[in-house]
Amino acid sequence: MSAFNSAMNNTSQYQNPNPNPNYHQVADSTTTDQLDELFDFKFSDYFAFDGALEEEISTQANVESSFNGSSSSSTPLASNIRKVKKCKTNDEFRFAFRTKSTLEIMDDGFKWRKYGKKMVKNNPNPRNYFKCTSEGCGVKKRVERDRDDSNYVVTTYEGIHNHQSPNYIVHDNDNQMPWTLQPSSSLH
DNA sequence: CGCGTTTGACCCGCGC
């Protein structure tokens, strides 16, 4: 069906490329519940995208308030699914979204190593390239500030992790982590 | 000392 399904079939349990923005803070705070909800919703949202070729789904999620509200610390963060696009066959898949955050602290629990920086045209801001440091995992990540809204950051994940997060966080959920994607059957 | 960031160079595909 969709790339997601294929991916899940391959790994039997797909891991969200971008689980928890601002993971540290979450760990510090006790607002995990809300985050859980937040992410769940988010994923369902972008799940709506099927194996279409270059699809551009503009889904506005009103989650910033909850994030800001619950998080009393100093890192306002909100995620709005912007667009999801898939290229080529269902071998790999790309997932891009926009995050409202001045800071690019998006350590989701995976270790990323920056391997490149590039100045894209038509955009005064540089683009950063990251790669997952785990061996056998070639997941790449690309972070770039929005051209117009410097308060937003466009993050693009490419590939699928073939390992659990090094910072594996145990959650109360039965078998699903907050950042674990669910079968497409869960979406309507 | 091990490892991550930095940064310019290099590479590759594409359009002219």
Place this chain on the structure above:
DNA sequence: GCGCGGGTCAAACGCG
């Protein structure tokens, strides 16, 4: 063939 745009490499540096 060349230039350009986007992506990656790797030497050097910095830091814990």
